[in-house]
Amino acid sequence: MSRAPQKRKIETHDRLLTAARSLSDLNGYDALRMEEVALKAGVAKGTVFSHFADKDRLLSALIGADLHAALDQMEQAAPTDPRSLADAHEPLFQVAARDRVSFDIILRYSGAALETDLGPITQSFGRHMEIVAGWLSTWGDAVRKDIDLELQAEGVQAFMVQVIALNFCALHSSTEITDRFETYLSAWLTPAR
Template sequence: MVGKPQQRTKRTQERILAAARDLFENNGYEATSVDAVATRAGVAKATVFAHFTDKASLLIAAKIQRLEALGADMRATIDDSATDCPARYLAQVFRPWLALYREDPEFARLFLSQSTLNDGPWTRQFLEVCGLLEAHAARAVARLHGEGRLRPELDPETVTQGILAFYYHMIVGHSLGALPDAGTQESLFDRLIETWMHGCAPPAGA
């Protein structure tokens, strides 16, 4: 049974996270200070730092549930979706992640600068989710390879790394304004996948 001090700690953490989510959503990450989060949550600034290493950890914590849900959905898609159209299959695997980083460019920049993050429980949890994304991508390509959907002259590991590299490229491209909208980004991704797969191309908005 969770004791009262632990319950109070959990409630305080939830209050800080709720304040951070609200401020990040309304003011943006850069314009939101830890002082503002503490004031909104009704706690001391030191209390915020007692739960979260820094502001980046707050942003990670605010997003982690959605990331974990996306990871679970990704695994289910990989295991359960039909692969008769490989390009559509991989679009279903990756497009929800691309949408997340389009919606929140500041979080995308944090994702792209993982090596600069301070160590801590939230950072480690975030890096674990990122690692699972790469492992799931390998599983998706391995399934296509096993079912004969991958062009036979191609190595599955190389294809996986190519897809992931292009995935990161599209996040960077959107952050810099070179791939300004979903249609441009997804069309580019689709054309890349089509060169590696046997089967149909995904329709627009797949």
């Protein structure tokens, strides 16, 4: 028989996340070492890997939290056109541009919205889609009507990933990201004239 997780496990899990967070705040995700996390959490190295299957999962937990925080901030906005929709994504772009590692991890899980086994990044992409769909549903005639809401939101996500990727490969500033994003969004969302 399998039993419920012990209180100890939950505490250790929290300590690990806290340790990883403070270390990554200090030196960025790139410099994060699993052994340091263990040390800081007062735990053996093997324990880290019994909580997070690999480094990617630990990073996903951290970056997923970053994304959720960014989405919280995003939700304050109420964009009504492509320009303000692009601007509303600023917090997300901040997270994605923080680190090469953030970029890699986010990109890798970017399309995971349909996955059954939801990781934290995947989850935040799902949430992002709901937020965007919610906004678009209030736009009335300002948005095209020939494709359904879900498809529209998926497209927004595709272009979001695109501009994030472009940002990292060339050396674009953050404002250039939103400008570029706005161009895509206008072309994608604007109704036929």
